[in-house]
Amino acid sequence: MSALGFQNSLGIHQQALLVRAQRxxxxxxxxxxSDTPGFKARDIDFEAILRGEVSKNASLPVERTSSKHLAGRGSMNQDMLYRTPYQPAIDGNTVDDNVEHAEFTKNAMAYNATFEFLNSRFTGLRSALRGE
Incomplete structure (x- = not known):
């Protein structure tokens, strides 16, 4: 199986796993x-990143400002957003523990689902290579 065929068999799920880990x-x-005065809560627009991945079918973009920089796996800064708080704190902190815990839990569940999907793909590929 060629590298391209291997990539096609995994689809976007390997990039989704990386984005979920970064999120x-x-x-x-x-x-x-959450208790740091003036801290602004941030998040990643997961869907926008994957839409970009699907449209260009490449790894996450990396801006290299010098030829001496190592190529990286991507920068999420352009896709990171500030979270708008439901009730801002007096000290300027925008972290809402309930929102963050809920988003963290949803992201963890999605990460596990993607991981399990990839694991089943690898199991299927291994079986195909063994002729089972």
Missing amino acids: TEVLANNLAN
Whole structure:
């Protein structure tokens, strides 16, 4: 099976797993800073990123400002948004623990679902290669 055939068999799910992992980091950072005065909660627009992935069928974009920089797996800064709080805190912090926990839980469930899907794909590919 060629590398292109292998990529086609996984579809967008490998990129989705990476984006979900990065979103987990962003949401965890929000939760860790829930008591930091002036901290602004952020999130990733998962659907917009994947729409971009589907349209260009490539890895996440990376801006390299120097030829000496290593190629990375992508920057989410252009796709990160500030969360609008339902009730802003007096100290300027926009983290709502309930919202962040709910988003973190939904993201974790989606991550696990994507992981299980990829795992089943690998199991199927392994069976096909073995001729089972």
